Amino acid sequence: MSLDSKEFGLVFAQQLTGLEDLHYGYWDDSVPDTSVVYMKQAQQRYTDQLIDTLEHHGKPSMRVLDVGCGTGAVLEALSERGHQVDGVIPAPHLEKQVRGRVHRRGLDSQVWGCTMEALPVSSIERRYDAVLFSESFQYIPYSVALDHAWELLKPGGVVLICDFFKTEHSGDGKPGDRSFGGGHKYHGFLDWLGTSEWRCVQNDDITAYTSPNIRLLDELLTQRLAPAASTLNTFLSSRHPWMLALFKRLFRKKLRKLEYKYLSGHRSQAVFERYKTYRRLVLIKPE
Numbered sequence: 017m018s019l020d021s022k023e024f025g026l027v028f029a030q031q032l033t034g035l036e037d038l039h040y041g042y043w044d045d046s047v048p049d050t051s052v053v054y055m056k057q058a059q060q061r062y063t064d065q066l067i068d069t070l071e072h073h074g075k076p077s078m079r080v081l082d083v084g085c086g087t088g089a090v091l092e093a094l095s096e097r098g099h100q101v102d103g104v105i106p107a108p109h110l111e112k113q114v115r116g117r118v119h120r121r122g123l124d125s126q127v128w129g130c131t132m133e134a135l136p137v138s139s140i141e142r143r144y145d146a147v148l149f150s151e152s153f154q155y156i157p158y159s160v161a162l163d164h165a166w167e168l169l170k171p172g173g174v175v176l177i178c179d180f181f182k183t184e185h186s187g188d189g190k191p192g193d194r195s196f197g198g199g200h201k202y203h204g205f206l207d208w209l210g211t212s213e214w215r216c217v218q219n220d221d222i223t224a225y226t227s228p229n230i231r232l233l234d235e236l237l238t239q240r241l242a243p244a245a246s247t248l249n250t251f252l253s254s255r256h257p258w259m260l261a262l263f264k265r266l267f268r269k270k271l272r273k274l275e276y277k278y279l280s281g282h283r284s285q286a287v288f289e290r291y292k293t294y295r296r297l298v299l300i301k302p303e
């Protein structure tokens with residue numbers, strides 16, 4: 017099975033941390049401290065706020081489509097709360113995990129191993145009460161994501177998007193501008209939404225609750241990974257200097273890019289907050 021670079025990042029991070037969830041933590045007052053020790057708790061809090069939001073706008077027992085369902089952890093949590101949940105997952109390594117989870121827990125869930133764009137919406141007969149995009153919205157062209165959601169939802173159905181977008185500062189060329197990829201342009205998206213038939217009933221800025229993840233990751237990279245990489249560099253340059261020189265020459269551009277992106281100190285919480293806005297958006301398909 018081959019991994020593309022997006023999937024590699026997700027699978028690598030999951031294997032490195034051993035965490036089941038692939039989404040950010042939600043660092044509100046219920047989490048004692050913003051430290052890696054509480055990462056799992058903060059991620060659980062993130063999942064809880066997703067489910068609470070869906071239930072607030074939906075009903076106690078819903079049929080939900082979880083788009084880009086990662087390892088299936090949110091799908092399982094929703095099922096435990098009495099919802100019937102199907103998943104869309106384009107990454108084969110993650111799809112295997114989702115199917116394993118569905119089988120182990122005996123869940124009545126259909127899993128589609130494809131992108132949202134490739135989902136055969138017109139041949140899917142069941143209609144959903146809710147469609148969830150938990151940190152998957154940024155990967156899908158939004159008109160396709162929401163056109164497909166529209167077809168799949170019952171009248172009155174709910175879309176919950178929890179993800180970050182690019183702010184108006186994006187592309188200003190200031191230090192850190194290129195440090196974080198991802199996200200649709202927020203204002204472009206809102207303009208598009210305004211011309212659509214969707215009714216936007218909730219739009220919260222939750223950047224402050226999610227950006228502490230960036231600080232934690234930055235600390236991990238600069239205080240742990242950078243010193244470890246430097247030790248490896250010293251070791252290899254004394255033992256295998258030719259091999260190291262060749263490696264550095266071959267991957268010069270890639271290494272420079274990685275160094276700028278992860279180790280130059282530009283990937284800070286403040287930079288994230290300047291260039292990204294993390295939103296919790298609820299859209300309703302009118303009756």
Ligand SMILES: C[S@@+](CC[C@H](N)C(=O)[O-])C[C@H]1O[C@@H](n2cnc3c(N)ncnc32)[C@H](O)[C@@H]1O
Nearest residue numbers: 037038039084085086107131132150151152155
């Ligand atoms: C950051 S992970 C979030 C996973 C999960 N929703 C969660 O909250 O833990 C992003 C997910 O989006 C999925 N994804 C990426 N591109 C997608 C696409 N075009 N259609 C559907 N899902 C996609 C990835 O495979 C991955 O599962």
